[in-house]
Amino acid sequence: MEIRKVGVVGLGTMGAGIAQISVQSGFETVGREVTAELGERGRATIERYLARGVEKGRMSEGERDAALGRLTLTTELSDLADCDLVIEAVLEELPLKREVFGELDRVTRPEAVLATNTSALSVAEIAAATTRPERVVGMHFFNPAPVLPLVEIVRAPDSSDDAVDAAYAWAEQSGKQPVRCNDTPGFLVNRILIPLLNDCVRVLDEADVPPEDLDKAMTNGAGWPLGPCALIDLIGVDVHVHASEALHGKLGEERMAPPARLVQMQQAGKLGRKSGEGFYTY
Numbered sequence: 001m002e003i004r005k006v007g008v009v010g011l012g013t014m015g016a017g018i019a020q021i022s023v024q025s026g027f028e029t030v031g032r033e034v035t036a037e038l039g040e041r042g043r044a045t046i047e048r049y050l051a052r053g054v055e056k057g058r059m060s061e062g063e064r065d066a067a068l069g070r071l072t073l074t075t076e077l078s079d080l081a082d083c084d085l086v087i088e089a090v091l092e093e094l095p096l097k098r099e100v101f102g103e104l105d106r107v108t109r110p111e112a113v114l115a116t117n118t119s120a121l122s123v124a125e126i127a128a129a130t131t132r133p134e135r136v137v138g139m140h141f142f143n144p145a146p147v148l149p150l151v152e153i154v155r156a157p158d159s160s161d162d163a164v165d166a167a168y169a170w171a172e173q174s175g176k177q178p179v180r181c182n183d184t185p186g187f188l189v190n191r192i193l194i195p196l197l198n199d200c201v202r203v204l205d206e207a208d209v210p211p212e213d214l215d216k217a218m219t220n221g222a223g224w225p226l227g228p229c230a231l232i233d234l235i236g237v238d239v240h241v242h243a244s245e246a247l248h249g250k251l252g253e254e255r256m257a258p259p260a261r262l263v264q265m266q267q268a269g270k271l272g273r274k275s276g277e278g279f280y281t282y
């Protein structure tokens with residue numbers, strides 16, 4: 001099925017980025033926030049990033065204005081009634097996501113594709129809140145969504161080929177690099193990266209090396225573009241600890257549990273780049 005109009009539920013960090021991708025790629029897009037103020041905040045974030053694109057010569061002022069003109073805001077899910085694809089990016093809480101999907105099921109056309117950007121919840125459990133689990137898929141973007149190309153297109157047991165293919169095709173049309181995968185904990189990247197980064201942090205203490213030296217080792221010895229400590233600072237220590245706990249809860253492997261050192265950093269407010277201090281000072 002062809003996607004012409006897109007809805008984005010939640011214009012926080014991820015939702016604003018996803019709405020930006022959508023309008024930049026030429027799709028009429030409706031962004032839904034819980035209050036008009038939050039909606040305007042989401043729009044301001046998109047405006048700021050597009051303005052930077054103009055400054056850097058990546059787009060013209062006319063293209064920026066046209067992109068912004070494709071964005072409408074609402075506080076009502078019922079205003080997403082004529083969307084062909086709705087991407088949900090609300091807080092990572094299963095009851096909330098199920099409530100949103102139950103309502104989307106009632107207000108959107110039966111053939112619309114409903115996608116969740118969940119990082120760690122089961123797409124199947126979210127889809128079960130609807131009467132059309134065959135139209136529900138995962139679309140897992142990476143932060144910052146407008147910059148990182150990957151989108152994991154997640155097929156739950158009941159997802160139809162048509163819904164998966166429509167989500168994949170939309171991501172490609174939007175300049176992304178989608179990959180299809182099953183609905184397993186952590187999908188592809190987080191399933192591998194989370195325990196790997198936790199191993200790196202444990203090695204800091206076991207080998208008694210400073211973060212600078214471990215990053216130097218992995219960039220020069222393993223060809224990583226960024227060292228593991230610099231990467232955790234970029235992801236955010238709190239985000240990584242939360243994701244580790246979620247994966248550990250689902251799969252139970254000890255490597256997935258957040259190392260004590262990271263939990264201590266989180267408690268001390270050393271969250272990485274966003275707080276000005278993590279493994280490094282910014």
Ligand SMILES: NC(=O)c1ccc[n+]([C@@H]2O[C@H](COP(=O)([O-])OP(=O)(O)OC[C@H]3O[C@@H](n4cnc5c(N)ncnc54)[C@H](O)[C@@H]3O)[C@@H](O)[C@H]2O)c1
Pocket residue numbers: 009010011012013014015033034038089090091092093096117118119120140141142143239
């Ligand atoms: N931040 C990341 O690195 C990242 C990466 C990939 C996926 N995700 C996933 O994206 C989703 C959103 O994460 P985020 O980082 O953008 O969070 P965020 O805190 O920036 O945004 C949360 C959004 O949820 C909305 N919200 C809060 N309470 C609500 C309610 N009661 N009803 C409806 N909407 C409500 C907020 O208004 C906001 O739009 C989560 O599922 C998260 O796991 C996050």
